[in-house]
Amino acid sequence: MDPQFSAQDVVRCTLCRDAMATMYCSVCHIHLCKDCVEKHFSDKSKVHNVVPLEQFFNYPKCPTHSNKQCEIHCEQCNIPICSTCILSGKHIGHKQVDIFEDFESKKEILKRDLEELEKSIFPRYQQSAAIIKTQKIDQRKHFQKLTADLIKQGEAMQKDIYSIIQRKQSEIDDMDAQHLASITTQEDVINKALHEIKEVIRDLKSMLETSDVRHVSTYKSRMQEFRKLPPKLRIELPNFLPQTINREELLKQFGSLSPLSIETEEQGFTLPSTGAESSPPIRSLLDVPRLITDIPSTGHKCLYDVSCLSDEEIWTSGTNKILKLYNLKGEVLRSVQTKSGNRPEDIAVTRSGDLVYADGDDRSINLVTGAQIQTGFKLLGKKSKTKIQTLIILRGWRPWYLCSTSSEDLLVIMRNDDKQTKVVRYSGSTEIQSIQWDSQGKPLYSSDRNTKYISENSNLDICVADNAACAVVVVSAAGKLRFRYTGPPSTPRIESFHPVGITTDSQGNILTSECDNHRIHIIDRNGHFLRFIDNCSLQFPLGLCVDSRDNLFVAEWFIGKVKKLQYYK
Numbered sequence: 001m002d003p004q005f006s007a008q009d010v011v012r013c014t015l016c017r018d019a020m021a022t023m024y025c026s027v028c029h030i031h032l033c034k035d036c037v038e039k040h041f042s043d044k045s046k047v048h049n050v051v052p053l054e055q056f057f058n059y060p061k062c063p064t065h066s067n068k069q070c071e072i073h074c075e076q077c078n079i080p081i082c083s084t085c086i087l088s089g090k091h092i093g094h095k096q097v098d099i100f101e102d103f104e105s106k107k108e109i110l111k112r113d114l115e116e117l118e119k120s121i122f123p124r125y126q127q128s129a130a131i132i133k134t135q136k137i138d139q140r141k142h143f144q145k146l147t148a149d150l151i152k153q154g155e156a157m158q159k160d161i162y163s164i165i166q167r168k169q170s171e172i173d174d175m176d177a178q179h180l181a182s183i184t185t186q187e188d189v190i191n192k193a194l195h196e197i198k199e200v201i202r203d204l205k206s207m208l209e210t211s212d213v214r215h216v217s218t219y220k221s222r223m224q225e226f227r228k229l230p231p232k233l234r235i236e237l238p239n240f241l242p243q244t245i246n247r248e249e250l251l252k253q254f255g256s257l258s259p260l261s262i263e264t265e266e267q268g269f270t271l272p273s274t275g276a277e278s279s280p281p282i283r284s285l286l287d288v289p290r291l292i293t294d295i296p297s298t299g300h301k302c303l304y305d306v307s308c309l310s311d312e313e314i315w316t317s318g319t320n321k322i323l324k325l326y327n328l329k330g331e332v333l334r335s336v337q338t339k340s341g342n343r344p345e346d347i348a349v350t351r352s353g354d355l356v357y358a359d360g361d362d363r364s365i366n367l368v369t370g371a372q373i374q375t376g377f378k379l380l381g382k383k384s385k386t387k388i389q390t391l392i393i394l395r396g397w398r399p400w401y402l403c404s405t406s407s408e409d410l411l412v413i414m415r416n417d418d419k420q421t422k423v424v425r426y427s428g429s430t431e432i433q434s435i436q437w438d439s440q441g442k443p444l445y446s447s448d449r450n451t452k453y454i455s456e457n458s459n460l461d462i463c464v465a466d467n468a469a470c471a472v473v474v475v476s477a478a479g480k481l482r483f484r485y486t487g488p489p490s491t492p493r494i495e496s497f498h499p500v501g502i503t504t505d506s507q508g509n510i511l512t513s514e515c516d517n518h519r520i521h522i523i524d525r526n527g528h529f530l531r532f533i534d535n536c537s538l539q540f541p542l543g544l545c546v547d548s549r550d551n552l553f554v555a556e557w558f559i560g561k562v563k564k565l566q567y568y569k
Helices: 034-041 083-087 099-209 213-217 223-227 247-254
Strands: 023-025 030-032 050-052 072-074 079-081 096-098 285-295 303-308 313-318 322-327 332-337 346-349 355-359 364-369 387-393 397-404 410-416 421-427 430-435 452-456 462-466 471-475 481-485 502-504 510-514 519-523 529-533 541-546 552-556 561-568
Touching: 023 034, 030 034, 034 050, 072 083, 072 099, 096 099, 099 223, 099 247, 285 529, 303 346, 303 552, 303 561, 313 346, 355 397, 364 397, 410 452, 452 502, 462 502, 462 510, 471 510, 502 541, 510 541, 519 541
Parallel strands: 303 541, 346 397, 397 452
Antiparallel strands: 023 030, 023 050, 072 079, 072 096, 285 561, 303 313, 313 322, 322 332, 346 355, 355 364, 364 387, 397 410, 410 421, 421 430, 452 462, 462 471, 471 481, 502 510, 510 519, 519 529, 541 552, 552 561
């Protein structure tokens, strides 16, 4: 082999496969001979950049022979070598390829690896990370529920024990009364006899001192009567005979925990299916929604917001500075005063069970930790101390309405002094997304200060009930406008549509309230009208939320009442 050969002597043209390549297209990544360059330029689908092969390819310097360029790659040693290295005999018998061909081959491998990483592997890891984040949230909620169930069972058993104690106490009280009555009767008999004996003794003494024969002659002895004492009571007092508590049997009666099972499952790197297997089961709407229960009075003169902590507990807020947690019996479980003393603009419960609220006057978003209700069961329950932490302080903007997302982010609607409105996504206290303009550069949301409740749908769409715009504005998670719902097609044009509250359910349906028309619209995830909820004596419906069973909670504005409705079969 001639030690002075170059890469051009061995690299062949990609198009004709015969001639030596002297040129390279950096756009198409192919090498060309002089004759094929013109042919390559005839392809007008791309703007080609053809350069001399030497200009494109930077031959490395040989680390052993510094005055030489490496033109060959030794595959066995996996290093570039120069002609002097070959002549040295160190690489005799080794497979050697042109360094440019090796370069091209390695670049193809890089392309394939990059494509697989970007299109397959990285998305799967992203999905796994998202699943783990959700699992951690669900895990926390599940074990909180386990503790609540445990305490609930303890309270139930405590009630049973208290009932037994009351029944036994009643038996003791009855026996005590019976015993006292018997003794009192015996006492009355004896006291009467004592009184009569005293009178006889007094009469006998008087007669022994008198000389009146007539008085003495009328004496009649009662000794036989007095010698016979009243019957003596034989009483056997009751005793309590406690049974030895069999702790094993008690544990069985109390209940048991199923074992925790953790298994690892090998995952391939194919892209996840988007089929219906991950979708919730399809549910049918009731022909006539029905009222399940209501909380007749929340103590709020005007009730604005309602947010589910659980299927049995809801947070409420209204015109004052107090946030109240109710159970379905209408009992106040917890009350929290806002940090600033201002009325909250809106409230939301995070997936981990904490409460957040927006303070428009204070320009802050606050987190209420320890907001989860803890039972007062004195043996097992633990009271949690409520703390309010300011998460976000805004400059130039005021927060209005907010919601917590499935990924524990916060979506906040805010407005500035220039009457601009936008939706901002926060991860913790860090802003990670801002949504304000459509693809034409026009505002997505009205500038009016009117109500703009917000909710995230199950497909991650962001849904805003824009009252001033007379529309429900729905954008994708990336902030691209999907549709505007302005009321059902059959609605007369003279009948205005002013949505206020908004929420979404497990089916991806969107529910929005019309306060003045005393009804709630149900639309699907693509903006198609499904039906109204306009019965159940709804009066001024405003704030909305759904529980895990898709039951709907409605805050009635002027009435101050919360209604729980069923609208699925």
